[in-house]
Amino acid sequence: MQNVVPAQALSRRSRRWLYIAAGVALLAAFLIVVGGLLRFLPLVVPSNPSYPLYVTVYNGLLLGGGALLLAAAAGAVRAVTWRQDNQLALSTGQALSTFLDERFIFIRNVSKRAIGYVDAVLVGPPGVLVFRICDHRGVFYNEGNKWMIQQDQGRWKPLSWSPTDEAITDIRKIREFLMRHQIETPQVFGVVVFLGEPPTTVVTVQNPTVPVAHLDELHDRLLGNYLALMDRHDAATVTRMAELLYL
Numbered sequence: 517m518q519n520v521v522p523a524q525a526l527s528r529r530s531r532r533w534l535y536i537a538a539g540v541a542l543l544a545a546f547l548i549v550v551g552g553l554l555r556f557l558p559l560v561v562p563s564n565p566s567y568p569l570y571v572t573v574y575n576g577l578l579l580g581g582g583a584l585l586l587a588a589a590a591g592a593v594r595a596v597t598w599r600q601d602n603q604l605a606l607s608t609g610q611a612l613s614t615f616l617d618e619r620f621i622f623i624r625n626v627s628k629r630a631i632g633y634v635d636a637v638l639v640g641p642p643g644v645l646v647f648r649i650c651d652h653r654g655v656f657y658n659e660g661n662k663w664m665i666q667q668d669q670g671r672w673k674p675l676s677w678s679p680t681d682e683a684i685t686d687i688r689k690i691r692e693f694l695m696r697h698q699i700e701t702p703q704v705f706g707v708v709v710f711l712g713e714p715p716t717t718v719v720t721v722q723n724p725t726v727p728v729a730h731l732d733e734l735h736d737r738l739l740g741n742y743l744a745l746m747d748r749h750d751a752a753t754v755t756r757m758a759e760l761l762y763l
Contacts, residue, residue, distance in 0.1 A: 517609075517612060517613045517616040517617065517618065517620045517621070517622055518618070518620070518621045518622065519606070519609035519610065519612075519613060519622045519624070520621065520622070520623055520624070520762065521602075521623070521624040521625050522623065522625065522626070522627075522762045522763065534591075534592060536591055537588045537589075537590075537591030537592040537594075538588070540584050540587055540588040540591060541584075541585060541588035541589075541592075543581075543584055544581045544582070544583075544584035544585040544587075544588055545581070545585075546581075547577045547578070547580050547581030547584065548577070548578060548581035548582065548585070550574075550577055551574045551575070551576075551577030551578035551580075551581060552574075552578065554570070554573065554574035554577065555574045555575075555578070558570070602624050602625050602635060602636070602649075604635065604649045604651055604711060605624035605625065605635050605636040605647065605649055606624060607711060607731070608622075608635075608636060608647060608649055608709055608711070608731065608734075609622040609624060609636065611731045611732075611734060612638065612734070615735050616638075616640070619640050619641055619751075619754070620638060620639065620640035621638070621639045621640065621754075621758045621762075622636060622637075622638050622639075623636060623637050623638075623639065623758065623761055623762050624636045626761055628693070628761075630689065630692075630693050630696075631686070631689045631690055631693050632686070632689065634646060634647070634686045634690070635647045635648060635649040636649065637690065637761055638742075639754055639757050639758040639761065640749075640754060641746050641747055641748060641749055641750075641751075641754060642703065642705075642742050642743055642744075642745055642746055642747075642748050642749075643702065643703030643704060643705060643742065643748045643749060644690060644694070644702060644703065644704045644705070644757060644761070645704075645705045645706070645707060645738070645742045646683055646686045646687050646690060646704065646705065646706040646707070647683075647706075647707055647709055648679045648680075648682050648683040648686065648706065648707070648708045648709070648726075649709045649711065650679055650708065650709065650710050650711070650712075651710075651711050651712065652710070652712065652717070653712050653716050653717050654666065654717065654718075655718045655720075656675075656710075656717075656718065656719045656720070657672065657719075657720045657721075657722075658680065658708075658719065658720070658721045658722070658724050658728055659721070659722045659723060659724070660680075660723060660724070660725050661678055661680040661681050661684070661725045661726075662674070662678070662680075663675040663677075663678050663679065663680065679708045679726075680708060680724065680725050680726045680728075683706035683707070683708055683726045684706065684725065684726065686706065687704050687705070687706045690702075690704050690761070691704040693760070694757060694760060697756075697760050699753065699756065699757055699760070702749075702757065703748045703749065705741055705742040706726045706727075707726060707727045707728070707729060707734070707737065707738065707742070708724075708726055708727070708728045708729070709728075709729055709730075709731065709734060710728070710729070710730050710731075711730075711731060712730075713730055713731075713732070714730075717730075727740070727741060
């Protein structure tokens with residue numbers, strides 16, 4: 517099994533964010549300079565009836581420039597902190613490599629405008645398997661798409677997030693993305709993987725909408741859905757789907 521990360525594509529997206537941030541910063545500087553000139557070199561005297569509007573204009577330019585400057589700074593931080601790899605996905609890929617052959621390609625850190633960020637995808641003859649990888653500790657219960665975590669004294673509290681819902685969203689987006697690129701009826705599945713093992717991480721499931729597994733039970737879980745049929749796509753389609761998700 518190939519275990520890869522689209523480093524060049526991620527670097528391109530990082531540079532794109534830097535270019536956008538630089539452009540926004542230039543626009544912000546222009547607005548601040550114009551607003552400052554209008555404020556300190558007034559073109560309208562206070563006695564003029566239009567003076568309140570004039571003040572509103574230069575204040576708007578200064579505030580707008582300041583807001584854009586903050587947005588540019590946020591974009592620059594986003595660019596330089598863009599994750600080039602995902603250690604959780606790397607560990608998951610290493611576990612998969614123990615039972616998958618060279619027909620499968622495991623792609624970490626999938627990040628596309630049309631899809632968003634996905635921890636990892638596995639592409640092979642059975643189709644595409646979308647991974648939502650969790651490194652959380654605790655005692656969890658999953659039924660359908662609902663999740664709860666056990667608190668002190670055995671009390672249960674609903675999770676504020678649902679890895680199942682996140683996986684379902686990723687599945688839908690990837691299926692739509694592949695169909696837009698002329699992949700007919702792409703078979704897309706999902707799985708929620710917990711890297712923590714008992715007793716630090718315990719997960720109980722009942723009729724899960726998306727399969728849930730620890731790393732050591734991942735193979736058995738996949739046999740019931742994704743790996744149940746090994747010939748859903750031919751080799752050419754597998755290669756095409758992998759290229760679309762990798763580049």
